[in-house]
Amino acid sequence: MTAENPQTRHTPTPEDLDQHIQPHMVIEGIPTKRHTIDIVRKFKEEGLFRFGCLVIMTTMGLAIFGWLDHYDIYRLWPFDPNRATGNVSVEPPGFLEIPGLLWKTVILGHEPPHWFGTDNAGLDVFSRTLAAPRTDMTIAIVAAFLSMFIGTAFGLVAGFYRNALTEFLMRISDLLQAFPVFITAMILVALSGRNEFNIILALALVYTPIFIRLTRAEVMGQAVRGYVESARAVGNPQWRVAFGHVLPNSLVPSLVQISTTVGFAILLTSGLSFVGAGVRPPTPEWGLMIALGADHIILGEWWGSIFPGVAIALTVFGFAAVGHGLEEDYR
């Protein structure tokens, strides 16, 4: 064996390694770094996932236009979603009339019709349905991300440090989970004032325990994995093991969960408005629109409720489809 002289063996220093850097070492088939993301592939290959992504992108776009309209910068839809038009309970045009009406409005520039009709207060259902993501999506997305941030932070701490304090934290989280979600949200919103801000806080509170649990379980699972021990064996200090290795690997379940949570948050937001514990009229909001139309549906005025309902159903299904697709990949 080529027993080396002990004195020459030491940790390589920069000078040492200079001699190694020679052209012949820096060649041979090293590929350029790849940046392919699974999501792109999924989008191309899976119909359901693609559908979900398109729905999400559309509603997000509408939410942006909703805010532009709110601040009177640009209006994508024909009528002001907050102001009554004076035409009360107008029925939407029949299928056969649509091509003609389209011709008149788009080409000839006539006054646009009420595509989805108007409700009994004279508000244009079409404009309101398109403007509603401003409320629904904003609330749902902000609340879901808020609960994710808070939940993962607490979950990480509770997973890393298992002591009396974090045990107590988990008991509190369990207690929160024992509350009936819908009623708790109702209480929080109704008693602190029915506005968007309070709805966001209420939703964030009821969804936080899910993320705490998820992240904590994942951190505990990851902490016993071999690569964590390897990281220690290589000489990483504790904080680098925690933040460099365990943390990035523990975030996956939460990121997968977020899509589903946004979907549920939309359902909850609209459900709250439906029972009268959500945003105040005439804010354009799907659940509120359904509620306003509900009284007239037994009288045959179906259009006030049906369009916002279809919008909710599609949107939440889109989020669920994306959530399912992500879950399939990561579990």
Added chain:
Amino acid sequence: MVGRFIAKRVFLAIFQLFGITIAVFFGIRALPADPVARLVGINASPEAVQQARESLGLHETKLQQLFNYLGVWSTSGKPGIFQGDLGVSWVTNSRVWDECIRFLPVTLEFITYALIIAFIIAVPLGMSSATKPGGAADRFTFVWGLFAGSQPEFWWGLMFVFFFFFQLNQWDLPHAPAPLGRLTPLTTEPPPITGFILVDSLLRWDFKVLFEAAHHLMLPTFTLVFVVSGAITKMVRQNMVRVVQSDYILYARSAGLSRRKVALYALRASMAPAMTLTAIIYGFLLGGAVPVELIYSLGGIGQYSIRSILQFDYPAIQATVLVIAMVSLIIYLVIDILHAVIDPRITF
């Protein structure tokens, strides 16, 4: 063993309920609502407001209010929770416990039926989709599970009302009743025995009420079945797929057991998780069926909770949360015991 397990769980549940009581009590008082103003009106004189505050016991410190509510070191002279009294509603002046007991069975009844029906649909559907992965039943189950789990149930409720009540009525076809309660407004509700109207009318041998109630419960139950069956089917399917491909089923087949015996082996192993999920959904629906109750004006605990929340009726709010939490805890306990009975791996 079982006795000790139940005792331990009951003890834990009581502890949890106590925690919920305190959390709700301080939680609602920490929120910036003014119940007194709501009760006496904004234009009431300061004296009237003060008088209302005193009669409601709100002039005491928060801690003393809690003691009064619990019934220890009470200054109000009225019984509290420890004496088995949940207090008196600020709006109706009747005991909230009595009101909860009146409204709770309504909700329990229709969600129980909905879950039983959903379970009956889900088990065969899930099993058949598991035995033929990729088949028609499987695809349907998959899309259905994803779709139904993400639907606004209140909107579907409305659509059912529109179609089955309004539209069929328009076409002069047999149609669903108007969504105005458990019975037509003209029929007086018989005094409850169990509170479950179908069970009660059967006990009284009153078929007129039985059919009428069944007719009225049809749509709300169907609405819930529509929403929850997807999730349960998905769960049954997942378990069944896992079990069918498991080593012990393969081994049972390789040992020459009959088809029936193998199916029994599989069913037994796949039942437990589906039961647990059903219990969780039950707990969720107790509070989550509120919008459906509202659409059909059933007058259950959910509608009661909306009313008390919007009227800032604190004792009623506290009671509904507590009662709902209690029922869910009881259901979880029962399911856990059942689970432990069929699965020896669960130790008490």
Added chain:
Amino acid sequence: MVAQPKQAAPAPTSEYVLEAKNITVRFPIEHGADVVAVRNFNLQVKPGEFVGLMGQPSCGKSTAAMAMLGLVRPPGVIDSGVVNFMGRNLLTMMEDDVRELRGRDIGMIVQNPRYSLHPMLRVGDQIANVYRAHNQVTKGEAWKHAIDMLRMVGINDPERRVKAYAHELSSGMAQRVLIAIALSSRPRLLIADEPTSGLDVTIQAQFLDQMWDACRQTKSAVLLVSQNLGIMANYCDRILIMNEGTLVEEADVYSFFKAPKHEYSRSILRLQRAAIESGGADAAHIDEKAAPLIEVKDLSKLFPIRHSKSKVHAAENINFFIRPGETLGLVGESGSGKTTVGRCVLRLIEPTGGEILFRNRQANQVERVTDYSTNEMRRKRAKLQIVFQDPLDSLDPRWTVDRVLREPLDLHTDMTNEQKKARVIELMKLVGLEGAHYYALPREMSAGRQQRVSIARAIALNPDFIVLDEPTSALTPETTAEIIRLLMDLSAKLGIAYLFISHDLTTVKFICHRVAVMYLGQMVEIGSKDQVFNSPRHPYARALLSAYLFPSTDNRRVDRTVRETLKGEIPSPVTENLPKGCYLYGRCTSQVDRCKSAPQQLTQLSDGRWVRCWRVAQGEI
């Protein structure tokens, strides 16, 4: 005792119990090409014969064995072929008739015994259900028969065990329950699919001996499916080799191990042949006088158990040293504490007692590893490294190869980016990785390549000492041979000393200079490789070596007149379970009364080895 079968089996119409021709099994894949798991498979089994079917994991051997019963795991299908059992074609028979045969005339044992038993039914009921499916007996009789069968397969206290559930059994015990089910109707053919995977060496020998005896008793033929060459060599009469779904070779066991014909067979035998012929690593270059690089003195590790006063004795009073460039093998069965020792030496687990000395060759002084502060220890990790068992698990799933190899350089050197890149490429070359893997993620590489990455990471900073914790146990025989070669090359090139932890005695025999044997947290024998392998002295070491099935047909276990074994199973190393005296007391074949109470000391014998047995020390055995 055994009730009459419902109908007598038909008289054999051919000389074979089982004859399979041209079997092809296909697994349909949604949105993709179907996978053909078995292609044109042929097999004959004569009455009473032990036939071995061997190949790498997922080569289709289990699927082929299953197909002999006419069964496939869903969603697979048997596309073509004939399975003649006693002259009747199983694949064209009515489903009910085949079911009659399964379990009555063909018994089956599978791997994962604990998962092959229904988790919610008592094992007695499971045996009785199968027995009743094939024999007209009452429930009570079947239950009694279940107890008898459990006794026959060597389970203590069968009256109690018959009421147990699968999760209450050890895997050795569960495997015996399966064999009780399989043999309950005295089948003519037993198909055993990896029956001993997951069992320890001594338990494996116990089990295979019992299976062998039971089958000779019932005159059953056996089709033994395994990837273990040792089992093949020691128990089978004839073996078949399978690769990627196809049979590549069929031969008599003696001629196969003498001269395998097919290239693939030769490749899987290569390591073993090398080990047997060359004797593996030679110790000539190691300076016997050199001061130890690593010295472990009285190391012990006790793990506390929650809510209990007793402790798990993972390691007790461990003493050994390793010279520079030397490889010490640490062998023992699962639960013997060898992994704990490896982790303790690097202080990945803090030892409870004892000291670890490390001769720092730069400073030319002996340092006490156990006295290092956390930060010092962290820096020393550049010199003291480890390679773990599970190659995939020990790499961060989100890190590419270059990032993994850069990490030690980031932590311990101040090289520039270009220097690091050059070093990474150099390391990849050293361990035989191609440049194409520079940005590969762990899951995109084969297990062998993943392990090479781990090795490259370990040698990144020119360490003096590496703990190899079962580095090859997750690899196929071929890859094992390559990795062992690589490790030996690196040791020769860079002068690294290894602590090689393994339960695979073949590789230990190949790579190590000295060997230590552990049992229940204690070292029972430590000596040179030749001493331990050729003439073990401690009763446990003797039993272990005897039970270990070397892949060679010289001295087959079934041919031996005396098969050395230990009784019973390894007790769990918890304070109150451990024997007061010698830890082997109760299982040892040469125990005397004194062993019961007298704790044993590690004593040096005249030939230089150390043994923990007073009877050996006094020359009694």
